Every structure is written in structure tokens, then in C-alpha cells.
Amino acid sequence: MPIGRSRRALGLLVLAPVALGALVWGGMHYRGLERTLAAKFEGRSWAVPGRIYTAAFALYPGLEVAGTGVFERLRRLGYREVAGVPAGRGEFHRDPRGGFLDVHLHEFRYPLHPEEGRSIRIALDHGVVSRIFDPASNDDVFDAALEPEPLAGLYDEVWEERHVVGMDQIPARMVQAVLAAEDSRFFAHGAIDLRGIARALVRNVAARRVVEGGSTLTQQLMKNFFLSEERTWRRKARELAMAIVAEQRYTKEQILERYLNEIYLGQSGAKGIFGVGEAAQFYFGKQLADLTTGETALLAGLIRAPNANSPFRSPMRAQGRRDAVLAAMAEHGAITAEEAEAARAEPLQLRPYVTDRTNAPYFVDAVRRQLQASYPPAALTAEGLRIFTSLDGEMQVAAETAVREGLAELERVYPKLRRDEPEEQLEAALVAVHPATGEIKAMVGGRDYRITQFNRATDAARQPGSVFKPVVFYAAFDPEGGEPHFTPMTRVEDAAFAWTYEGRSWTPGNYKDRYRGAVTARTALEQSLNAATARIAFDVGLPRVIAAAEKLGFPGPLPALPSIVLGGVETTPLAVAEVYAVLASQGQRTSPRAVTQVADEQDQLIEGRPLDITSVVSPAVAYLVTHVLEGAIDHGTGSAARTQGFRLPAAGKTGTTNDYGDAWYAGYTPDLVTIVWVGFDRRQSLGLSGAQAALPIWTAFMKRATAGRPARDFEVPEGVVLATVDPETGGRATASCPTTVVEAFLEADAPTNDCPRHEGPALGSGEATRSERKGSDQPATSWWRRWLGR
Amino acid sequence: MRDQRWLSVVVIGLTLSGCAQAAARHQRPRTAQAPSKDDRPVEVARARPPAPPAPARPAATRADDGPLTAKIAPATPAGRSAALRLTEEGRQRLAAGDAPRAIDLLERAIAVDARVPYAYYFLAKAHAELHHTTLAHRFLDRADQKLAHEPYWRSQVNALRGQLLADEGKSAAAEAAYRRALDAWPGNRAAAEALTAAPQRDKNP
Numbered sequence: 001m002p003i004g005r006s007r008r009a010l011g012l013l014v015l016a017p018v019a020l021g022a023l024v025w026g027g028m029h030y031r032g033l034e035r036t037l038a039a040k041f042e043g044r045s046w047a048v049p050g051r052i053y054t055a056a057f058a059l060y061p062g063l064e065v066a067g068t069g070v071f072e073r074l075r076r077l078g079y080r081e082v083a084g085v086p087a088g089r090g091e092f093h094r095d096p097r098g099g100f101l102d103v104h105l106h107e108f109r110y111p112l113h114p115e116e117g118r119s120i121r122i123a124l125d126h127g128v129v130s131r132i133f134d135p136a137s138n139d140d141v142f143d144a145a146l147e148p149e150p151l152a153g154l155y156d157e158v159w160e161e162r163h164v165v166g167m168d169q170i171p172a173r174m175v176q177a178v179l180a181a182e183d184s185r186f187f188a189h190g191a192i193d194l195r196g197i198a199r200a201l202v203r204n205v206a207a208r209r210v211v212e213g214g215s216t217l218t219q220q221l222m223k224n225f226f227l228s229e230e231r232t233w234r235r236k237a238r239e240l241a242m243a244i245v246a247e248q249r250y251t252k253e254q255i256l257e258r259y260l261n262e263i264y265l266g267q268s269g270a271k272g273i274f275g276v277g278e279a280a281q282f283y284f285g286k287q288l289a290d291l292t293t294g295e296t297a298l299l300a301g302l303i304r305a306p307n308a309n310s311p312f313r314s315p316m317r318a319q320g321r322r323d324a325v326l327a328a329m330a331e332h333g334a335i336t337a338e339e340a341e342a343a344r345a346e347p348l349q350l351r352p353y354v355t356d357r358t359n360a361p362y363f364v365d366a367v368r369r370q371l372q373a374s375y376p377p378a379a380l381t382a383e384g385l386r387i388f389t390s391l392d393g394e395m396q397v398a399a400e401t402a403v404r405e406g407l408a409e410l411e412r413v414y415p416k417l418r419r420d421e422p423e424e425q426l427e428a429a430l431v432a433v434h435p436a437t438g439e440i441k442a443m444v445g446g447r448d449y450r451i452t453q454f455n456r457a458t459d460a461a462r463q464p465g466s467v468f469k470p471v472v473f474y475a476a477f478d479p480e481g482g483e484p485h486f487t488p489m490t491r492v493e494d495a496a497f498a499w500t501y502e503g504r505s506w507t508p509g510n511y512k513d514r515y516r517g518a519v520t521a522r523t524a525l526e527q528s529l530n531a532a533t534a535r536i537a538f539d540v541g542l543p544r545v546i547a548a549a550e551k552l553g554f555p556g557p558l559p560a561l562p563s564i565v566l567g568g569v570e571t572t573p574l575a576v577a578e579v580y581a582v583l584a585s586q587g588q589r590t591s592p593r594a595v596t597q598v599a600d601e602q603d604q605l606i607e608g609r610p611l612d613i614t615s616v617v618s619p620a621v622a623y624l625v626t627h628v629l630e631g632a633i634d635h636g637t638g639s640a641a642r643t644q645g646f647r648l649p650a651a652g653k654t655g656t657t658n659d660y661g662d663a664w665y666a667g668y669t670p671d672l673v674t675i676v677w678v679g680f681d682r683r684q685s686l687g688l689s690g691a692q693a694a695l696p697i698w699t700a701f702m703k704r705a706t707a708g709r710p711a712r713d714f715e716v717p718e719g720v721v722l723a724t725v726d727p728e729t730g731g732r733a734t735a736s737c738p739t740t741v742v743e744a745f746l747e748a749d750a751p752t753n754d755c756p757r758h759e760g761p762a763l764g765s766g767e768a769t770r771s772e773r774k775g776s777d778q779p780a781t782s783w784w785r786r787w788l789g790r
Numbered sequence: 791m792r793d794q795r796w797l798s799v800v801v802i803g804l805t806l807s808g809c810a811q812a813a814a815r816h817q818r819p820r821t822a823q824a825p826s827k828d829d830r831p832v833e834v835a836r837a838r839p840p841a842p843p844a845p846a847r848p849a850a851t852r853a854d855d856g857p858l859t860a861k862i863a864p865a866t867p868a869g870r871s872a873a874l875r876l877t878e879e880g881r882q883r884l885a886a887g888d889a890p891r892a893i894d895l896l897e898r899a900i901a902v903d904a905r906v907p908y909a910y911y912f913l914a915k916a917h918a919e920l921h922h923t924t925l926a927h928r929f930l931d932r933a934d935q936k937l938a939h940e941p942y943w944r945s946q947v948n949a950l951r952g953q954l955l956a957d958e959g960k961s962a963a964a965e966a967a968y969r970r971a972l973d974a975w976p977g978n979r980a981a982a983e984a985l986t987a988a989p990q991r992d993k994n995p
Contacts, residue, residue: 058898060875062868112891128868142875143895436904437897585904588932608890611897611913613928619935670904710869715905718938 033245040225041250041258046274048162048384048601049155052367053148054391055439055596056110059122060144063129065101067708069394073146076393077106078285078351089117090285090351100124102135107287108147111388111599120144149393152364154371156381159270164384164601165277167257171288174276176334177300178260181325183217184332187252191218191243218243221259265299266306268353273306283311285351293339294346297329298322312353319348360396362445362455363389367594374607375598384601390439390593395432398704399442403428406697407447410678410688417686422451427681428697429456429573432674432705435581437611438590441672442705454681461570462677465690466528466637467655467664468554468567470583470625472537473525475548478621479746484539487749488522488628489730492539494532499562501542506562508534511689520727522743525628526636528654530566537565551617552579553589567655573675576666580675583626583651584668586619586717620719620746626651627744630714633667637691641667641699648706649713652698654690661685663693670714672705674698721745724763726755736760853977854942858908873903881912889916907936911947918954926954945975952984 057073065071074081074092082091086104093102100123107117121135122144132141153159179186185193197214215223222242223235246255264272265279273282279299280288291299301321302309311318323344330340367389371380379385407426411418419425425447432442445455454460476486486492494516499506508530515531516523524532537545545565546558555575558564574592582589590613598607629651632638637654652667663678663686678693679686686693716722722744726737732751733740736758745751754762858878862871880895893916899909914929930951937943952967964984971981 058902060868060872060902062872112894140875142879143898434901437901439901605890608893610893610917610922610925611900612925613932615928615931615935710867712867712869712903712905718935 029241030245033242034249036226037242037246037249041246041254046160046162046164046261047156047382048164049153049159050371050380050383050385050387051153052151052364052387052389054151054389054393054396056145056148057392057394058143058145059120059129059132060142061129061131062710064127064708065122065124065129066127069397069708070101070146072397073149073394074103075352076149077146079103079106080285080349080351086119088286088290095124098124098127103146105144106147106285109386109599109603110147111386111597111603111605114603115145115147118144148388151389151391152359152361153271154368154380154385154387156377159272160274161268161271161278161282162261162274163277163281164261164275165288167253169288170257170260170276171291171296173293173296173334174260174288174291174299175256176329176332177296177325178276178303179217180328180332180334181297181300182220182303184328186217186256189216191247192216192240215239216243217259218246218255221255221262222246224262224264225258263303264306265302266310281351283350292343292346293335294322294326294343297325297343298348301325311348311350315348360391360400360443361449361453362457363391363396363440363443363594365445365453365455366443366458370595371598385606386599386601386603387595388597388599390434390437390441390596391443392441392705395442395705399430399432399444399701402697402701402704403430403444403447406700407678409696410693414688419680422448424680424682425451426678426686427456428676428678428694429460430674430676430697430701431457431573431577432672432701433577433581433592434671435584435668435673436588436590436671438581438593439596440592440594442674442701443594452681456677456681457573459572460677460681461572462662462679463567463569463657464571464576464664464666465567465655465657465662466530466533467576467653467666467675467690468549468564468569469525469528469533470629470653471549471552471554471579472533472540472545472565473521473628474552474583474617474621474625475544476521476536476540477624477746478544478548478618479748480618481540481544481547486521486536486540487730487745488520488624488743489725489727489745489751490521491518491730492521492524492532492535493517494519494524494529494535496531497535497538499534499538501562508562508566520730522628522631525653526632528632528637534562534565537562548617549579552582553616554579567657573664573677576664577673577675580666580668581673582616583622583629584670584673586626586715587615587617587622588619589614589616618719619717623714623717623720624744624746626714629653629667637689638665638667638695640691640695641702644696644699644703646699646703648702648711650702651714654695656689656691659683659685660687660689663688663690665690665694665698667698667702669702669706670712671709672702674702674705676701716744719747721747721750723750725751726758729755729757731755731757733763734758734760735763737763853975854940867903869903870906873899873906873909876902877906877909877912880909880916884912884916884919889919892916893920905936907933907940908943910936911943911950914947915950918950923954923958927951930954941974945971945978945981947971948974949978949981949984952981956984 079090079092082093084093086093086102089104090106091104095101100121102119102121104119105115105117108115119135120141121133122129123131132144133139134141153161185196193214193216196216200214219239222239226242261275261277264274266273266282268282273279276299277288280286280291283299284291284295298311298318301318301324307313309318309321326340326343329335330337367387371387407428411426417426427447429446430442430444431440433440443457445457446452475481479485496507496509496515510530516529519529519532521536523529524536542560542562546560549558550556555571558569561568578592590611593609595609597605597609600606630649633641633650633652638652641652648669650667650669652665655664655666661679661683664676666675668674676694676698678697722742724733724740725731725743726733727739727741730751732754734755737755740763858874858881862874876895876899880892880899883895884892893913896909896913896916899906910929910933914926914933917929918926930947933947937947948967948971952964952971955964955967968981968985971978
């Protein structure tokens with residue numbers, strides 16, 4: 001065998017296995033790339049964060065638009081005010097004469113009823129909604145609502161906000177614009193575009209810097225999907241290999257659809273805006289189908305440098321890029337020169353840039369914790385769940401403002417409350433609940449979430465002090481608990497006494513050790529008299545008080561210690577809200593609800609958390625307590641709320657612990673229960689009562705939270721009689737009684753005898769209505785007595 | 791002389807004052823149970839004359855099954871009107887077989903004005919359709935409390951309770967509920983038919 005031939009044979013012998021090995025390796029690598037791509041193209045392509053929303057804001061006749069913050073809500077939702085009739089979704093128009101407000105609603109995917117973006121006219125009468133109707137058909141609209149506001153995203157590491165759209169939802173013009181801007185020969189080349197690379201090379205050399213990339217859309221997609229931003233040959237080679245595999249395995253339309261949903265198009269705080277569907281909403285408040293040619297071109301122009309070219313940041317640059325894309329579109333025949341010219345003339349009409357004025361971090365934490373009990377972490381952060389909550393965006397703003405300003409004011413007036421260390425600062429919590437539905441409408445868990453994430457509204461166990469007292473009075477007024485039972489007019493001794501139990505003695509003392517002798521039960525609660533309250537509790541017995549507390553929903557088990565009657569047991573503001581909601585809703589308990597519905601990415605309802613009610617206590621007895629607590633806010637310990645301008649029918653109770661370490665105010669209207677706590681995390685004396693520290697915050701919040709809503713009084717339930725009586729004797733008032741009050745009684749307890757001390761003709765049947773003066777031990781002196789000074 | 795004039799002024803003043811008070815007393819109602827409330831600001835509400843006495847239970851002959859929006863009068867408070875409209879909308883969705891959406895609307899009605907009793911009845915009905923029996927019973931309890939003076943609706947509440955109890959196999963309790971429904975409003979056909987069918991069902995299980 002010649003030497004040359006033997007060498008070739010030897011070479012073949014060596015090379016063949018190498019080539020075979022390379023082929024096998026290449027094949028395996030190809031299969032690996034295929035599998036990786038399949039996971040992206042055929043499985044879930046993106047980790048779509050869970051999104052948390054506030055409640056929708058129901059619009060109905062009787063609401064005052066300015067008072068309820070309708071314009072603030074529209075602004076936060078990105079509606080744009082226009083001069084004439086709204087032409088498209090996301091626009092509103094105010095009649096200059098105040099006669100109506102036109103709103104073209106956004107499209108919104110509610111889980112049970114998609115809102116397609118109707119146009120509604122809200123007729124106004126002095127700023128109050130008088131009718132809502134469809135301006136085209138003149139038909140009444142009963143279920144109008146402003147859509148929920150986005151509150152937060154639930155994400156793992158990076159918050160990628162993305163509204164995934166299919167090719168059938170993407171207008172051809174959007175595709176044309178993106179191709180003109182990024183890869184005009186996309187449908188003509190394979191994975192790589194040699195002409196494009198050559199063109200980019202020439203331009204870059206001419207410019208002596210990188211002014212144009214030669215990557216195809218497929219390469220860009222591969223880079224975004226799998227690879228980093230590093231500029232290495234290894235990364236470039238891998239990007240190329242993957243692009244080749246993708247082009248072989250998937251159609252151009254599939255690749256384009258992925259690309260249009262994948263691209264990064266801007267930033268809003270912590271939230272990245274990804275995909276053209278999300279970007280259309282973010283920049284213009286529109287669906288893709290509603291974009292104009294100019295808007296479409298502007299979005300396409302953002303792809304290269306979304307933040308530098310952001311129309312929010314630099315409108316001129318954004319318009320410059322838009323015009324370049326329009327020119328490219330015209331050059332490639334996607335639009336005519338006239339269309340391009342018209343699009344260039346379009347004014348830039350952006351959705352207002354909304355900084356997250358409220359994101360309710362403590363509430364979001366509470367929601368997250370609730371959800372974590374039912375959903376695995378990956379489902380919450382990656383599967384695009386939409387979580388609808390009970391929060392009212394405007395009330396939340398009011399709550400945060402009231403807490404922030406209230407604490408600052410306390411520190412201004414009482415400098416001793418100031419602390420240098422942020423973690424040591426004076427703190428507060430506020431929670432507001434709708435008593436009939438249990439919906440949490442606002443929640444503030446602390447002064448500053450950035451400093452401490454501990455949610456005092458849900459987790460801070462503190463002594464409630466006198467906020468507990470209504471439980472004692474419920475027990476005392478309830479005849480079903482046994483005898484003795486009290487009425488608001490029953491007299492009790494307000495004097496120091498010792499309560500002996502289990503061989504020990506407990507002596508409840510009044511504020512500043514001032515005692516008032518014989519007082520009515522009403523006065524004992526209105527004026528928060530410790531000794532009189534403890535005396536009542538002593539008379540009815542601890543077991544009845546504890547039973548009442550349990551029925552009202554006070555978290556137990558409660559220790560059988562006398563001190564509990566003055567709030568000597570720990571609880572949270574949210575738990576107190578639950579108890580007071582039972583009183584406000586006349587004996588009906590509704591568990592506080594933060595989450596109302598959860599929907600999946602396809603808008604299908606996964607879970608509804610419906611209203612659930614249980615009748616737990618007597619409506620009539622609950623009303624008696626409310627009626628007395630109305631007195632407490634009108635002329636008792638909470639009367640500062642009235643002097644500070646809160647005028648609606650309301651009931652409430654102050655709370656201060658013995659060491660002045662905790663200041664509370666718990667108060668309610670028929671539609672809103674709000675609890676405020678003020679104190680230090682490390683228990684220290686404030687030296688202030690609940691009326692001084694917590695009530696101003698409560699009042700500021702309630703004034704704003706209830707503004708513009710129809711006011712209503714507490715409903716008098718079956719079994720309650722309002723009677724005009726002499727407060728001194730409790731008998732039916734006569735014409736000779738120097739003072740009279742209207743008091744609430746259970747029917748069986750209503751006084752039947754005339755006042756024994758002041759003989760005279762009876763005042764009718766002795767019964768009255770709430771329209772007359774509400775019960776109070778304050779004298780209702782007749783005008784002539786006041787005139788004569790007697 | 792001057793003292794006598796002063797005395798005359800006081801006597802006349804006292805007389806007028808007494809007359810005014812007596813007149814005011816004369817206008818007070820004899821009974822004051824569950825006076826109606828309205829949604830106007832409280833200052834306005836208190837200036838109104840006292841509510842008339844609660845009417846005696848009316849003869850239960852007429853079906854009150856028209857649209858709830860018919861209950862809206864010019865003087866109906868805004869919140870109550872809105873809640874009635876939402877309740878009617880919920881009722882219609884329920885009739886169309888969309889119980890989840892009906893629940894959505896009815897809950898909203900309660901949020902607007904929790905005093906509207908019909909929302910509780912229709913919530914019970916919607917939950918009954920979705921086989922949420924416990925919830926349905928709870929809403930019926932609340933509706934029962936709030937509809938004590940409306941025979942037609944009390945009858946509907948009891949008929950629905952009868953249906954729920956019958957579905958749970960509690961025949962005796964169901965029968966009692968149907969009888970209460972007929973007591974409240976004899977024209978309740980559903981209750982009457984259920985009572986007629988019950989003995990046959992018992993015979994042919």
C-alpha cells in the first residue's frame with residue numbers, strides 16, 4: 001500500500017469518529033435547543049404577575065361627584081378630559097354649566113361581566129348625580145361603575161406587566177410599524193439577514209460607532225427570551241443557533257406574536273411595561289385596535305430605547321422616532337405618503353402618567369397573606385391571576401393622609417411625643433369596614449411602610465381600654481342574658497368600689513379620680529365612667545359580659561377577670577372593627593373581607609368570596625347600645641368630632657389604657673365602621689387620651705370618607721320604642737319636667753308611669769321619634785326658661 | 791305699677807309658651823316603632839315632622855310581584871332608590887339564570903343601602919340556586935327580620951325556606967315553612983302546590 005493512501009485511510013479512521021461525534025453532539029444540542037424553545041413557544045411563555053385591584057367604584061344617583069372624588073378616581077385611572085363629547089374609550093367631558101358629566105368607560109375584563117367600554121352620561125343636579133343613562137339610547141344605566149384601580153403586582157423578582165395578545169388581536173398596522181422600525185425584511189429572510197448585517201456594518205463603519213444592529217426579530221426574541229445583554233461571541237453564536245432552530249420549527253407569525261408580546265417598552269416605577277398590548281394601555285389608555293397610525297408608530301419607535309424615547313420623559317424625541325417610523329412605513333409601502341403626513345400631524349395625546357398615589361402596602365401585604373393560604377407562590381407570581389379586593393382607592397388616600405397628618409400634628413402640639421429614631425416614632429393604625437358587607441374599605445398599618453412593615457391594624461395586639469365598654473352595656477341591656485337587666489335610664493352608682501374575686505380585690509378608678517354619684521347607664525357610657533361601668537358589670541356578672549363579648553365577635557377566650565370590663569385584654573384594631581360592625585349592622589356579623597374575587601388570566605372566575613352574614617345578637621339590643629354611643633359622640637367623650645366638623649349621624653367610643661400607652665377611637669355611621677389606634681410600638685405612655693390622640697385622626701378620615709355620599713340615620717329596629725322621659729326619674733315626661741330626653745327602650749322596658757317628681761299633664765304617650773332630640777342627660781331646657789335665665 | 795307690667799309680660803309669655811309646647815305635643819305620634827328614615831342630611835331629617843304610626847298589617851290579598859323599581863317614589867331617598875334598582879337588576883339576572891352575576895349586583899345593592907330587604911331575599915334565592923344552602927338560610931333569616939311587615943314577601947321568604955328544607959330532606963320543617971308562607975299570603979301558589987305535592991311524595995318516595 002502506498003504511503004499516501006495509507007495516510008488518507010488513517011486520516012479517515014481518525015476523522016470519521018470525530019465527525020460522527022460532532023454530528024451526534026450537534027444533533028443532541030439541536031434537540032436541546034428545540035426543547036428549550038418548545039418550553040417558551042408551546043408552554044407558558046411568560047411569568048405574568050398576579051395583579052391586585054381595588055373595588056370598582058359604583059356610580060348611582062345621590063352621589064356627589066366632587067365629594068366622592070370621582071375626578072380624582074378618573075385621573076388615577078388614566079382618563080383624559082376632553083373639550084367635547086368623548087370620542088373614544090378613556091375620555092371624559094364635563095359640561096361647563098355643571099349639568100352633566102360624560103364618561104366613555106375603559107374596557108375592563110370583570111370576571112363575571114366584561115365591560116366593553118360604554119359611553120355613559122351622568123346627569124348632575126348641583127353636583128349630585130340625578131340619573132345615569134346611555135346618551136345614545138337614553139336608556140337608564142343601573143350598574144355603572146368606574147373600573148377597579150390597579151393596586152399592586154405579585155411578582156417573584158422582576159415585575160413584568162404584560163397584557164398578552166394573540167395575532168388576531170394585533171392590527172396589521174402595528175405589525176407593519178414594528179417591521180418597518182426593526183426588521184423590514186422579516187418575511188423575506190431566514191434566521192439571519194445577511195443584507196441587513198451588511199447594511200448595518202456599512203452604516204456603523206461610516207458613523208464610527210454602532211448606530212444600527214443587524215439582528216433580525218427572531219434573534220432579538222431569542223436574546224430576550226434566553227440570553228443576557230453581554231456582548232460576547234459565545235452569546236452571539238448561541239443566539240444565532242437558537243434563531244435558526246426557531247425559524248425551522250415555528251412559523252413567522254408565531255415568532256412575531258411572541259416578539260410583540262415580549263418586547264420591553266417602558267417603565268412605571270417598579271413595573272416594567274412589556275409587549276405592545278400593555279404598552280397601548282400604558283401610554284394611550286387604549287386597546288391595540290383603537291390606536292391611531294401615529295400612536296402605533298410611536299410604540300414601534302420605542303423598541304430601541306424605551307426609556308430614552310419615552311413620550312412621558314421626552315415628547316420631542318418620541319415624536320422624532322415616531323416620524324422616522326412613519327417615514328419607513330411609507331418607504332416600504334405600508335402607508336401612503338399622505339397617511340404618513342396625517343399621522344405626523346396627530347397631536348400627542350397620552351394617557352396621564354399616574355404615579356402610584358396609593359398602593360396601600362399594608363393592605364396588599366394582608367391580601368398576599370390571605371392568598372398564600374390558598375394558592376402556591378408560583379401561581380400568585382407567574383400565572384397572571386387577577387385579584388379583586390374590597391379597598392376603596394379614595395378612602396385609602398383619605399386614611400393615609402389622616403394618619404400621616406394626624407401624627408405630625410400630635411408631634412407638633414406635644415413635642416414630647418417626638419422620637420429621633422424612625423423605628424421609635426409614634427405610630428398609628430386605621431381600619432375602615434363596611435358593616436353590612438364586611439368589606440375592608442381602607443387600611444393603614446403604620447406610619448411609614450418603608451420603615452416598618454409590621455401591620456398594626458391586623459397584628460398589633462393592644463389593650464382596647466374603654467373601647468371594650470359597649471360590650472358590657474350590651475350584656476346589661478340584653479334581657480335574654482338574665483336578670484338584672486338595665487335600660488339606658490337605669491341608675492347606677494358611680495363611686496369607688498372594690499370588686500372582690502377569688503380572694504383578690506380589684507378597684508376600678510375614674511379618670512382623675514372624679515366620681516359622680518348616681519348616674520344613668522347612658523351617662524356612664526357617654527362619659528366613659530369606669531366605676532359606674534364596672535358596677536354594672538359586677539351587677540350583671542362576668543359570665544354574661546364574656547358571653548356578650550363572644551357573641552359580638554370579640555376574640556376569645558377571654559379571661560374571667562374583672563379587669564376585662566375596662567378593656568384589660570389585648571386585641572387588634574381589625575378585631576375591634578368586627579365587633580363594632582355587629583353593633584352598626586344591628587346584630588349581623590360579617591367577616592371582614594379583603595379579597596372578593598380571583599380570576600385567572602383568561603378572566604374566568606376561580607374563586608368568589610361572597611358576602612356571608614350571621615345574625616349573632618339581638619338587633620334591638622344592639623340598637624340601644626348604638627343609641628347611647630350616638631350620645632357619646634354628640635355630647636360625651638367623643639364630642640370633639642362634632643366641634644371638628646363631622647356632622648353625620650354617628651356613634652363612637654374613646655379608649656385609653658391605664659398607663660396612657662394606647663389611645664383608641666372606635667366609631668361608626670350606618671355605612672362605615674372606623675377604628676383608629678395611636679401609640680408606640682414599645683409601650684410607652686403617650687400621656688394623651690383616645691379623644692386627644694385618636695379621635696382627630698378618626699374625624700379627619702370620616703369627614704373625607706363619607707363626603708358626597710347620601711347620609712342616612714341609624715334604622716330603628718323592631719322591638720325598640722323611643723320615649724320622651726325625665727332623665728332624673730326615668731318616668732314619662734310631664735309638662736312640668738324641667739328637662740326631657742328621648743330615650744330608646746326595648747318595648748317591654750318602656751316606661752309606663754309618669755315622672756313621679758314632676759306632676760302635671762303627661763306629654764302625650766311619652767313616645768317619640770328619632771326626628772326629635774336624641775337621648776341625653778343634658779337638659780333640653782325650654783326656650784322660655786333659657787330666655788329668663790332659669 | 792312697673793312690677794305689675796313685668797308680671798303681665800311674664801304671664802302672657804308663659805301662657806304662649808305653654809300653648810306652643812302643648813301644640814307640639816299634640817302632634818306627636820302615639821306609637822314610634824321603626825320610624826322611617828331617609829337619606830337626607832340629618833339636619834334636614836330632624837326638621838321633618840315625626841313619621842306617621844306604623845300601619846296595621848294590611849289585608850294580604852295583592853301580590854307585590856311587580857318590578858321593585860315601582861317602589862321608587864319622588865320622595866324615595868337616593869341611596870334607597872339606587873339599591874332598589876340594583877336589586878331589580880339582580881332579580882332579572884337571576885331570572886335569566888345568571889346567579890353569580892345576580893349575587894354581584896345584589897351585594898352591591900346592600901353596600902349602597904343595607905336597609906333594602908329584598909336584596910337579602912334574592913341573595914338567598916341566588917345562593918339556593920348555586921346550592922350554597924347555608925348561605926341561603928342566613929340571608930333568609932335576615933330577609934325574614936326585615937320583611938316582617940310585608941306579607942307577600944314574608945310568604946316568599948317562607949316558601950323559599952320550605953323549598954330549601956325539603957331539598958335537605960326535612961319534610962316536617964319544610965311543611966311548616968310552606969304553611970307559614972300561606973298564612974302570610976294565601977295566594978302563594980308555589981307553597982300551596984308544594985304542600986299538595988308533599989303527601990303524594992311521602993306516599994311515593
